[in-house]
Amino acid sequence: MTATVVLPTYNESPNLESLVTQLMACDSVARAVIVDDDSPDGTGAIADALEAQYRDRVYALHRYSMRGYSAASRYGMACALDLGTDVIVQMDADRSHNPAHLADMFRALENADLVIGSRYVRGGTIENWPLTRRWLSRSANVYVRRVVGLSTRDCTSGFRAWRRSLLAKLLVQRKLWSDGYAFLVEMVFLAERAHTRIVEVPITFTERQEGRSKMSWRIIAESAIVPWTLDRKG
Numbered sequence: 001m002t003a004t005v006v007l008p009t010y011n012e013s014p015n016l017e018s019l020v021t022q023l024m025a026c027d028s029v030a031r032a033v034i035v036d037d038d039s040p041d042g043t044g045a046i047a048d049a050l051e052a053q054y055r056d057r058v059y060a061l062h063r064y065s066m067r068g069y070s071a072a073s074r075y076g077m078a079c080a081l082d083l084g085t086d087v088i089v090q091m092d093a094d095r096s097h098n099p100a101h102l103a104d105m106f107r108a109l110e111n112a113d114l115v116i117g118s119r120y121v122r123g124g125t126i127e128n129w130p131l132t133r134r135w136l137s138r139s140a141n142v143y144v145r146r147v148v149g150l151s152t153r154d155c156t157s158g159f160r161a162w163r164r165s166l167l168a169k170l171l172v173q174r175k176l177w178s179d180g181y182a183f184l185v186e187m188v189f190l191a192e193r194a195h196t197r198i199v200e201v202p203i204t205f206t207e208r209q210e211g212r213s214k215m216s217w218r219i220i221a222e223s224a225i226v227p228w229t230l231d232r233k234g
């Protein structure tokens with residue numbers, strides 16, 4: 001089982017090189033696809049240097065007119081599917097997701113179509129978050145689960161491993177495609193509606209040590225509204 005890791009980036013120059021170096025040392029990671037949204041801090045140049053260093057294993061994609069987590073993720077996923085690997089992994093580039101968890105996620109994928117690195121199953125933890133943010137994140141997951149009727153406990157985790165067959169099927173659906181992090185909820189919704197085998201693996205989520213969080217009130221507002229717009233008739 002070989003995997004391609006998709007890394008959407010915006011202003012991740014302090015984190016990207018060390019993360020990609022660690023990923024390239026993982027036995028089951030064949031490639032990494034970096035999708036940079038014209039970062040003003042030089043992240044794109046670092047991505048290009050990594051592509052030159054790890055030729056045919058790291059791909060640096062640059063977007064200039066369209067920005068946003070959802071579009072960058074879909075762009076990277078489409079590229080990963082074209083590369084032909086068995087598994088596509090999505091994860092954040094800010095070092096909050098530890099590649100050491102990939103081994104457990106890949107083992108779980110042997111009996112699943114989607115594996116989610118989860119903060120909210122037994123054994124999952126969060127490090128370096130204040131109580132207010134812990135409360136906000138947990139409350140958001142409870143809210144989404146109740147509004148949409150999801151069984152997944154960590155609907156907003158951005159650390160996921162997909163079988164290519166499932167991801168390819170979901171990416172052709174154009175019913176909403178949220179602009180921001182609500183995309184994560186939408187993808188879980190589509191996966192559950194397709195009666196997918198989903199497994200949640202506990203992870204330790206660590207708050208970024210370098211750079212600034214991309215969370216904003218606009219993102220929070222979108223995440224609150226989108227669950228009500230999902231078509232639950234399918």
